[in-house]
Amino acid sequence: MPSIYFTEEHDSFRAAVRRFVEEEVAPHADEWEAARAIPRDVFRRMAELGFLGICFPDAYGGADADIFFAIAFLEELARSRMGGFCAAVSVQEFMATQHIFRQGSEELKRRYLTPSITGQLVGALAITEPDTGSDVAAIRTRAVRDGDVYVVSGAKTFITNGADGDFCTLAVKTLPDAGVEGVSLLAVDLKAPGVSVTRRLSKMGWHSSDTAELLFEEARVPVSQRIGEENMGFYYLMEAFQLERLAGAAIAVGSAVLCLETTTAYLKTRQAFGKPLSRFQVLTHRLAGLAAELEAARQLTYQAAWLLQNGHDPVRECSMAKLVATELGKRVSDDCLQCFGGYGFMEEYPISRFYRDARAATIVAGTSEIMREIIARIMIEGEQPGRGRASAGVSEGRSCPVEPAVRAAIPQVPEKTVEGLMRSLPGRIRSEKVAGWRACFHFRLKDSDHPDWTVRIEEGMCAVEEGLQGSPDCLVQMKAETFLGIETGATNPQVAFMMGKVKVSDVGQMMRYVKAFRPIFT
Numbered sequence: 001m002p003s004i005y006f007t008e009e010h011d012s013f014r015a016a017v018r019r020f021v022e023e024e025v026a027p028h029a030d031e032w033e034a035a036r037a038i039p040r041d042v043f044r045r046m047a048e049l050g051f052l053g054i055c056f057p058d059a060y061g062g063a064d065a066d067i068f069f070a071i072a073f074l075e076e077l078a079r080s081r082m083g084g085f086c087a088a089v090s091v092q093e094f095m096a097t098q099h100i101f102r103q104g105s106e107e108l109k110r111r112y113l114t115p116s117i118t119g120q121l122v123g124a125l126a127i128t129e130p131d132t133g134s135d136v137a138a139i140r141t142r143a144v145r146d147g148d149v150y151v152v153s154g155a156k157t158f159i160t161n162g163a164d165g166d167f168c169t170l171a172v173k174t175l176p177d178a179g180v181e182g183v184s185l186l187a188v189d190l191k192a193p194g195v196s197v198t199r200r201l202s203k204m205g206w207h208s209s210d211t212a213e214l215l216f217e218e219a220r221v222p223v224s225q226r227i228g229e230e231n232m233g234f235y236y237l238m239e240a241f242q243l244e245r246l247a248g249a250a251i252a253v254g255s256a257v258l259c260l261e262t263t264t265a266y267l268k269t270r271q272a273f274g275k276p277l278s279r280f281q282v283l284t285h286r287l288a289g290l291a292a293e294l295e296a297a298r299q300l301t302y303q304a305a306w307l308l309q310n311g312h313d314p315v316r317e318c319s320m321a322k323l324v325a326t327e328l329g330k331r332v333s334d335d336c337l338q339c340f341g342g343y344g345f346m347e348e349y350p351i352s353r354f355y356r357d358a359r360a361a362t363i364v365a366g367t368s369e370i371m372r373e374i375i376a377r378i379m380i381e382g383e384q385p386g387r388g389r390a391s392a393g394v395s396e397g398r399s400c401p402v403e404p405a406v407r408a409a410i411p412q413v414p415e416k417t418v419e420g421l422m423r424s425l426p427g428r429i430r431s432e433k434v435a436g437w438r439a440c441f442h443f444r445l446k447d448s449d450h451p452d453w454t455v456r457i458e459e460g461m462c463a464v465e466e467g468l469q470g471s472p473d474c475l476v477q478m479k480a481e482t483f484l485g486i487e488t489g490a491t492n493p494q495v496a497f498m499m500g501k502v503k504v505s506d507v508g509q510m511m512r513y514v515k516a517f518r519p520i521f522t
């Protein structure tokens with residue numbers, strides 16, 4: 001059917017992926033599931049076909065394609081009939097390497113990103129620990145600075161590609177007591193001294209993917225292996241979660257489509273009471289209802305992808321797509337298994353694998369409870385702002401000088417208005433925190449009589465002027481009420497950011513900004 005999201009090019013790409021998966025992957029499903037592993041050759045073959053760098057730039061060996069090529073790819077991966085295969089590939093392309101691409105140095109990109117796109121390296125993303133999964137800020141794996149290395153100690157669990165992979169993007173605590181502000185990301189070789197696989201975990205599904213428990217015993221990781229800035233890891237993870245959720249939704253949609261196709265075909269061939277099962281309305285209506293819900297989940301996934309592609313911040317839509325598609329995936333596989341009767345319960349029928357594999361999807365990449373929590377917070381605390389382009393008008397890496405003439409007067413007790421609070425900033429600057437830092441911020445505050453502001457920091461001082469002046473290093477967008485809440489201490493800035501209520505074009509600059517001012521009324 002024609003689609004507003006997919007062009008003929010997307011359709012041809014989808015057909016190529018389907019051909020590859022049906023001819024070169026699916027026939028090996030039983031073998032790889034039994035071996036609990038995916039042969040390395042498959043990653044190399046996928047790289048040859050251009051499948052492992054779909055959205056990465058040409059400069060790193062990627063195809064520089066838009067997100068709908070990735071969505072088509074993920075949906076078609078499901079035709080492997082192995083949740084484990086989908087997991088291994090999507091972790092490699094849409095999770096482990098994403099951070100290296102977004103925040104990593106050129107050296108890290110050369111060392112890990114390009115070889116991952118060419119299929120020479122396989123990556124993992126290691127966040128979850130034996131004592132914490134959903135609560136990312138509570139991780140305890142420590143990285144202690146010792147000269148130009150970090151000494152890493154701790155344990156990770158449930159890590160996809162952890163046993164057979166080559167490297168991991170590892171979440172560590174660099175400030176143990178700082179909660180979300182103490183998390184950093186490191187690229188770590190899985191064969192490095194001090195890093196070991198303590199167990200390959202035995203699972204109810206996803207058999208072909210390896211899931212490992214990892215131990216770090218004073219592993220010495222060069223500081224140059226840090227991905228982005230120190231203590232910024234939590235924010236990097238939050239930013240990337242939208243793509244991770246979207247990948248989970250797309251795979252769930254693809255799996256459910258195949259599950260329904262397989263079951264519809266079975267109903268036409270299996271006879272009971274002298275007629276094919278497809279003549280029993282109770283069964284066909286059940287499948288029809290699921291097909292309708294699946295179409296809704298699919299369109300929601302596409303809409304979330306479109307928003308992400310177009311520079312919006314679709315926390316709500318990506319969370320909804322992940323929730324709806326993966327929960328539906330469980331129901332589809334359950335109802336389809338029922339249609340197969342006793343055969344559905346037999347290992348030799350693929351439907352039992354669909355059923356087992358669908359179960360993991362509502363746990364990984366953020367559980368359904370966490371998705372509901374995010375959606376509920378957005379419902380209760382209001383519509384997310386920042387639906388314009390993420391970085392319109394922003395020239396990265398450039399700052400504008402502070403003009404002495406525009407240095408604002410400093411009221412002693414600021415009025416709790418946008419203007420009052422903005423004009424109080426120069427009096428609240430912590431000169432010791434901003435020494436040597438030069439930056440220009442543009443604020444766009446929706447629903448305010450004074451929506452646009454420029455804040456410049458230079459030589460330990462701050463200047464504020466109304467309107468958008470010069471080229472900013474960071475564009476900050478939020479509703480005026482969110483700004484007032486943050487500035488008066490009523491709203492936690494980190495929570496507001498995580499919920500998509502604050503949109504920034506450069507998270508690193510914004511983190512420095514937050515620490516640069518004394519709170520008011522203290």
Ligand SMILES: Cc1cc2nc3c(=O)[nH]c(=O)nc-3n(C[C@H](O)[C@H](O)[C@H](O)COP(=O)(O)OP(=O)(O)OC[C@H]3O[C@@H](n4cnc5c(N)ncnc54)[C@H](O)[C@@H]3O)c2cc1C
Nearest residue numbers: 125126127128132133134158159160360363364365367369
């Ligand atoms: C097959 C598989 C592969 C995985 N691969 C990876 C990987 O590659 N890398 C990685 O880092 N992790 C991976 N994980 C881990 C996965 O991300 C976590 O299991 C998941 O985030 C949940 O964390 P947890 O298991 O610690 O559960 P917990 O966080 O302990 O949660 C237990 C239950 O409590 C609920 N809960 C927790 N907090 C709240 C709350 N605030 N409100 C309501 N309910 C709540 C949860 O939804 C869940 O139902 C994988 C897991 C599996 C099963």
